[in-house]
Amino acid sequence: MAGGGGGPAVPKRKAAASDDDEIPARETVPVDDEIDFTPMVDIVFLLLIFFMVGTKITRSPKVELPESYNGKNVVEKEFVIVALRKAGEDAADVLRMDGTSFSTDIEQQEAEIAEYIEKELSSERNQVLVKAAGDVRYGEVERVRQAIAGVLEDGQSVHIAVR
Numbered sequence: 001m002a003g004g005g006g007g008p009a010v011p012k013r014k015a016a017a018s019d020d021d022e023i024p025a026r027e028t029v030p031v032d033d034e035i036d037f038t039p040m041v042d043i044v045f046l047l048l049i050f051f052m053v054g055t056k057i058t059r060s061p062k063v064e065l066p067e068s069y070n071g072k073n074v075v076e077k078e079f080v081i082v083a084l085r086k087a088g089e090d091a092a093d094v095l096r097m098d099g100t101s102f103s104t105d106i107e108q109q110e111a112e113i114a115e116y117i118e119k120e121l122s123s124e125r126n127q128v129l130v131k132a133a134g135d136v137r138y139g140e141v142e143r144v145r146q147a148i149a150g151v152l153e154d155g156q157s158v159h160i161a162v163r
């Protein structure tokens with residue numbers, strides 16, 4: 001072993017040829033510009049399932065309405081009156097001024113209410129008063145109010161009274 005040292009022999013490199021002066025370019029890895037939404041969709045579905053299973057669905061809660069101290073007195077002769085009283089767990093009986101009931105079928109009832117209001121509105125009666133018993137659900141009162149509001153013209157209004 002000439003040259004001293006007792007280590008292993010290192011092979012000698014060949015001298016670079018004149019056309020081999022450039023370093024070969026690395027292979028380029030294609031860049032994926034799109035984001036993979038699959039994990040995010042999985043998380044969304046897991047959250048959806050979690051809240052569906054963990055949520056207790058109830059009907060609209062019974063709301064205790066406070067007594068009104070600022071209301072004004074009304075003259076019933078100036079109003080077309082529609083009364084509501086509790087008829088069942090979720091239903092309300094809707095009555096005309098003379099005490100007769102409208103139909104119990106909701107779609108037919110709304111049509112009858114609209115027809116009744118159109119017929120009863122006049123120059124002396126241009127407002128509607130919905131008188132609801134205290135135990136009638138708000139959803140029923142709102143449904144009747146919307147049926148009435150669909151018929152009203154400018155200058156006519158709906159008032160709601162709760163006993």
